[in-house]
Amino acid sequence: MEPVKAKIQVTVSENGPYLVVGDIPLARQTIVADAEGGSETWQEGELIDHRPKYALCRCGGSQSKPFCDGSHLKNGFDGTETASREPYLKQAKMFDGPTLALTDAEPLCAFARFCDPHGQVWAQVSQTDNPQVRAQFARQVNHCPSGRLVAWDKATGQPVETALPVSIGLIEDPPEHCSGPLWLRGNIPVIAADGFAYEVRNRVTLCRCGQSKNKPFCDGSHATIHFQDH
Numbered sequence: 001m002e003p004v005k006a007k008i009q010v011t012v013s014e015n016g017p018y019l020v021v022g023d024i025p026l027a028r029q030t031i032v033a034d035a036e037g038g039s040e041t042w043q044e045g046e047l048i049d050h051r052p053k054y055a056l057c058r059c060g061g062s063q064s065k066p067f068c069d070g071s072h073l074k075n076g077f078d079g080t081e082t083a084s085r086e087p088y089l090k091q092a093k094m095f096d097g098p099t100l101a102l103t104d105a106e107p108l109c110a111f112a113r114f115c116d117p118h119g120q121v122w123a124q125v126s127q128t129d130n131p132q133v134r135a136q137f138a139r140q141v142n143h144c145p146s147g148r149l150v151a152w153d154k155a156t157g158q159p160v161e162t163a164l165p166v167s168i169g170l171i172e173d174p175p176e177h178c179s180g181p182l183w184l185r186g187n188i189p190v191i192a193a194d195g196f197a198y199e200v201r202n203r204v205t206l207c208r209c210g211q212s213k214n215k216p217f218c219d220g221s222h223a224t225i226h227f228q229d230h
Contacts, residue, residue: 006052008166010184010206012216014193015079017055017068018182018206020168026050026066029145029169029183031112037175038117042143048170056168056182060210065229066170066182081192083107083214087199088147097125100134100160101152102141110181110205111220112171114143121149145171145183146218147203161202170229171205173222179229181205181218190216 008022028045048066055068059077062069072079084091084107092103102125115121117140124137141151142162151160164185171180184190184204191197198204205218209227212219221227 009189009191010168011191012058012079012081012193013055015077016072017058018216019053019055021053023052024188025165025167026054027167027169028172030172031175031180033175034117036117039113039143039175040117044169057208058206058210058216060208060227066208077210079193079210079215081194081215083198083217085192085196085198088150088201092150095122095125097127097154098129099154100125100128100137101154102137103150103152105148107214107219108146108148108205108217109220110146110148110171110218111176111223112143112145112173112180113175114140115149125151145169145181145203146205147201164202170208176223176226178223178226179209180222180227182208192216 006022011019013019026048030043031039032041032043034040056066057068058079059072061071061075088105091105095102118136121137121140124133127133128137138151138160141149153160166186169183171183173180187200187202189200206216207218209222211221211225
């Protein structure tokens with residue numbers, strides 16, 4: 001008889017940390033730039049030791065980042081969740097192309113900039129009948145950590161999505177000289193402080209600088225304030 005797997009989940013606590021259960025692996029994920037400074041690929045760091053259940057800082061003030069040290073109790077952190085609770089496709093705009101389509105939910109943008117190289121994905125989608133452009137387009141869209149962007153195969157109606165391992169990434173952004181959001185990968189459920197279950201998605205980014213106007217999701221504010229987690 002196979003052992004029962006622990007429940008995997010991240011819960012947003014009221015004005016407090018993210019409560020992680022299920023022994024979810026944790027590692028740094030660093031944006032690697034190309035020669036022109038554009039976001040090219042991801043470099044995964046070594047796994048970070050943690051307990052099977054752990055709390056990740058959400059206010060940005062912990063001295064024990066990425067883990068919570070109770071700073072939210074002293075710094076007046078307001079973690080009120082303001083993000084839309086509509087499913088992704090109801091938030092997204094559609095950009096049509098010959099073989100692939102693109103959906104874009106701009107409020108979810110985490111400013112990782114994988115959309116920008118090679119003429120930008122919004123222009124590439126119209127050239128997806130070119131195999132080289134199609135491959136480049138799909139790769140760039142799949143590198144978008146927040147899931148703001150999704151490519152769709154028009155023949156099947158299915159997303160062109162690279163399955164990610166269940167894990168949490170601590171995004172580092174050397175080109176912008178800052179630390180980025182928490183990258184939840186592999187369909188990790190996120191539960192709001194009031195018990196609402198957000199749509200489960202392969203790629204999600206959660207704010208950890210405390211400044212997002214789209215909590216609990218990242219809105220790129222970490223780059224504006226040059227957030228550092230170490």
